[in-house]
Amino acid sequence: MEEQIVIVGGGQAAAYAIQAIRKINSEYKIVLISEENELPYERPPLSKDYIIRNKNIKNLNFFDDNFYQSNNIRLVLNKSVTYIDFNNRKLSLSDNDKVNYDKLLITTGSKNKKIAIEGISSEEIFQLRNINDSNKIIEKAKTVKNIAIVGGGFIGLEIASSLSQLKKNIFVIEALNQLMGRSIPKEIAELVMNKHIENNVNIILNNKISEVSKENNSYKVKLSNQEIIKVEMIIVGIGVEPQTEFLDEKDIKLDNGIVVDEFCQTSKKEVYAAGDVSNFFHPFYNSHIRLESWRHAQNHGINAGNNITGNDLIYDDIPWMWSDQYNFNLQLTGIHTGYDNCIQRGERVEEGIIYFYLKNNQIIGACGLGEKGKIGRDIRLTEIIIKQKKDIDTHLLKDKNIKLQKLK
Numbered sequence: 001m002e003e004q005i006v007i008v009g010g011g012q013a014a015a016y017a018i019q020a021i022r023k024i025n026s027e028y029k030i031v032l033i034s035e036e037n038e039l040p041y042e043r044p045p046l047s048k049d050y051i052i053r054n055k056n057i058k059n060l061n062f063f064d065d066n067f068y069q070s071n072n073i074r075l076v077l078n079k080s081v082t083y084i085d086f087n088n089r090k091l092s093l094s095d096n097d098k099v100n101y102d103k104l105l106i107t108t109g110s111k112n113k114k115i116a117i118e119g120i121s122s123e124e125i126f127q128l129r130n131i132n133d134s135n136k137i138i139e140k141a142k143t144v145k146n147i148a149i150v151g152g153g154f155i156g157l158e159i160a161s162s163l164s165q166l167k168k169n170i171f172v173i174e175a176l177n178q179l180m181g182r183s184i185p186k187e188i189a190e191l192v193m194n195k196h197i198e199n200n201v202n203i204i205l206n207n208k209i210s211e212v213s214k215e216n217n218s219y220k221v222k223l224s225n226q227e228i229i230k231v232e233m234i235i236v237g238i239g240v241e242p243q244t245e246f247l248d249e250k251d252i253k254l255d256n257g258i259v260v261d262e263f264c265q266t267s268k269k270e271v272y273a274a275g276d277v278s279n280f281f282h283p284f285y286n287s288h289i290r291l292e293s294w295r296h297a298q299n300h301g302i303n304a305g306n307n308i309t310g311n312d313l314i315y316d317d318i319p320w321m322w323s324d325q326y327n328f329n330l331q332l333t334g335i336h337t338g339y340d341n342c343i344q345r346g347e348r349v350e351e352g353i354i355y356f357y358l359k360n361n362q363i364i365g366a367c368g369l370g371e372k373g374k375i376g377r378d379i380r381l382t383e384i385i386i387k388q389k390k391d392i393d394t395h396l397l398k399d400k401n402i403k404l405q406k407l408k
Contacts, residue, residue, distance in 0.1 A: 002027055002028065002029050003029070003077070003103065003194075003330060004028070004030075004031065004032065004100065004101055004102050004103075005028050005029065005030050005031070005101065005102065005103045005104075005308060006022065006029070006030075006031045006091065006099055006100075006101035006103075006104050006105070007030065007032050007033065007104075007105045007106070007107060008033050008081050008091070008105070008106050008108055009033075009034065009106060009108040009109055009243075009275070009277070010012055010032060010034025010036050010038070010039075010040045010077070011040055011106035011107060011109045011275065011276075012040065012042065012062065012275065012294065012297040012298050012300070012301060013064060013108040013109075013274040013275030013276075013297045013301030013304070014032060014034070014040055014105070014108035014275075014299055014301060015040035015062040015063060015103055016062070016239060016297075016298045016299070016301035016302045016305065016393040017107065017274060017302065017304050017305035017308070018030060018071065018073060018305065019063070019067075019302070019305070020302045020303075020304075020305025020306050021030060021305045021306075021308060022071045022311075023151055023307050024305075024306065024311075026071075026311045027230050028303065029072075029074070029221055030071070030072070030073050030074065031073075031074045031076060031101075031353060032068075032073055032074070033076040033078050033079060033080075033081060033093070033099065034056055034075075034076070034078075034079075035078065035079065035080040035094075035130075036077065036078065036131070037077050037078040038057065038061075038077070038128060038131055039059040039061050039062075039063070039064075039068070039075075040061070040062050041057060041060075041061050041062065042060045042062065042129070043051040043129075043257035043293070043294075044118055044294050045060055045115065045330040046060075046128060046130070046131065046133070046136070046159055046376060047058075047110065047128055047136040047155055047158035047162060047384075048161070048162055048324055048368070049086030049158050050131075051134060051138060051141075051159070051163065051166075051180060052162050052166060053138075053400075054330060055133060057320045060131075060165075061253060062280040064157065068131070072248070074189075076093070077098070077338045078094065079094050079095055079097070080094045080246070081093060081094075081108075081246050082094055082246055082250070084104070084246070084247065084248060084252075086268045086271065087249055087381040089101050089102065089104070089265045089270075091104075091305075094275050099355065102135055102208065102270065103270045103271075103272070103308050104270065104272065105264075105271075105274065105280075105304055105305075106258060106266075106273040106274075106277060107273070107274050107275045107277065107297075107301060107304075108242075108243040108244070108246075108277045109242075109243055109275055109276040109277055110150065110240035110241060110243055110276040110277065111129065111236075111240060111241060111242075111243045112127045112128075112129050112236075112238075112239075112244055113239045113240060113241055114127075114236070114242055114392045115150070115236060115238060115240050117209050117211070117212055118170070118210070118212065119212035119213050119214070119219075120219065120234065122292060124234070125234055125236050125251045126140065126233065126235040126236070127235065127236050127237065128155060128235070128237060129240075130224050133250070134205070135386050137159070137235065139162050139164060139366065141166065141168060141233065142190065143232075144152045144168070144231075144233045145168060145169055145228075145232065145234035146169045146218070146232055146233070146366070147163060147168050147169070147170050147171070147230040147231055147232070147233045147234075147235065148170075148171045148209075148221055148229065148231040148233070148234045148235070149170060149171065149172045149173065149235045149236075149237065150172060150173050150208075150209060150234065150235070150237065150395070151169075151172075151173075151174065151236060151237040151238040151239070152172050152173075152176070152180065152205070152269050153181060153238070153239065154180060154181055154323045155177075155181060155237040155326055156174075156235075156238075157180070157192065157196065157323070158323060158324070158325060159235060159237065159323075160172050160196060160201050161196070161199070161201075161324075161325040161326050164196070164199045164201050165199075165326075166270075166294070167199070169202075169376070170200075170201045170202065171202045171204060171221075171231065171369065172201060172202065172203050172204065172210065173207055173209060173223065174204065174205050174206075174207070174210050175206070175207065176205065176206070176358065177195075177205055177206050178190070178205065178289075179190065179192060179203070179205075181192050183332070183336045183367075184367060185328075185342070185355045186369055187344075187353075187355075188330070188353065188367060188369045189354065190329065190350055191216040191328075191369060192330065192343065194287065194324060195325065195326055195328055196295040196325070199326060202229075204229075205210075205322065206221065206225070206228070206267065206359070207223045207224050207225055208223070208224045209221055209222070209223060209224075210222045212234070212243055214337060217229070217232060218230055218231065218232045219231055219232070220232060221234070222272070223279045225279075231240050235404075236243075239298060240276070240292060240355075241386055242256065242257035242258070242276060242277045242278075242279075243276075243277055244257065244258060244277060249359065250263065250282040251268075252266055252267055252268050252271070253266065253267035253402075254288050255288070256264070256275050256279050256291045257273075257276075257278050257279035258270065258273040258277055258278050259278075259279050259288065260273050260274075260279070260280045260281070261280070261281050262280065262281045262283050262305070262314045263303075263307050263309070263312060263313070263314065263315070263317065264300065264304035264315065265280070266304055267285070267324065272304045272307065273303045273304070274300040274303065274304035274307055275296070275297040275300050275301060276291070276292045276296075276298075278288070278290065278300065280300070281313055282315075282316060283314060283316050284316045284318070284387065287334065289319070289322075289356055291319055292321075292323070293319070293320065293321035293322075294322070295317075295320050295321070296317065296319065296320075296321075300315060303315040303325070307391035318333055318334055318383045318386050318387060319332075319333065319334060319335065320379070320383065321331045324372070326373065327372055327377065328349065328369060328370070328372075329369070329370060329371070329372045329373070329374070329376070330367070330368070330369050331367070331368050331376065331379045332365070332366070332367045332368075333365060333366050333379050333382055333383050333386070334357065334363070334364050334365030334366060334382070334383070334386050335357075335364055335365045336365045338359060338360050338364070339358055339359050339364060339365070340358065340360070341357075341359075341361075341394065342355055342357055342358070343355070343356045343358065343394050343397050343398050344356075344398070345378075345398055345399075345400055346370075346400050349369055349370055349371060350370070350371055350374070351370065351374060351400075352368060352369070352370030352371075352372065352374035352375040352378070353368065353369050353375075353377055354366055354367070354368035354369075354375060354379070354382075355367050355368070356382070356390065356397055357389070361391045361392055361394070362386075362389055362390065362391060362392065363382060363385050363392055363397075364386060365377060365386070366382045378404050381404040381405060382404065382408065383408055384408060385404070385407060388408065390407070390408075392407060393407075
């Protein structure tokens, strides 16, 4: 009988796993189960081009209907998995239906962290994770002028950038003393902050919301420094966590996500996991890592799809992520902890600035900021240099007139 592969989760890892499987094998039965009612689509534009209406849902789909039809993919949409019986290889769905599998790939991604704010119900707080969330933000934003965004990380700042372009008055409330956490050089965080301020975004650092009180159709927001701001909408973006609530650690190994090896294999035979939901072993760093990024979801899904078909391909991509805010493009590669030296290359955002993190004279990570198109090539070259584990002459690294190719 034909083997049945079931993929749980309808995001980027799932879509590219399907493509990878079908490139190798056209006989497997493939079932895709997604809690959303859409075909798998890109999520990064939801906080950017989709909000300002430069893209619609059709522009975001990885593959169109014909791809799934021509590849004989059974789509089970608008349903979630409530329980997995690993012993009998059977999934229970939210409508009480059952689905059997021979091989299983879990790509459920992440879910938003939530906070309780005194004086406002959870239903009144907006968050962004999927197309429905983005639509709700768009519709509400049409009716308001003043918006508070809790969280000065990538997602909060991308939403702030988009909404400020729609002429909204934005307050970004961040608990730390700089934007975008501690993995971004303070100098780059300040450049990004200044860009937001130039676009009339109010940045409030070292603060949290203490309480909220309603006043007609608006909210009076009291901050921890006792300052009061008045808004008509509150959006929270304080990070995500792996979506594993339907799993039990007694059944499958969990630790900050689903633990997998370098082949995407979980602790259960013929069960794989890929993308944001997985805490995978990275042979280059000799440790487990969980990543939340566009390219990782794609390439990890491809790797899982290949290995489900019987290959043994090791996944050892160097981490990479990006964020677009206004005309600024920010990119990170490698890791940004445990370094003993930091070298700056470039002085002006217009031409691109990159901070290189080194340990024992070897580059282990980099963070760059520039106008769009200015830093991408050097960040890609940096990934190659990181894998080579070469000793670097820091004087050459600092000199922008010396091409990075010469350091390879």
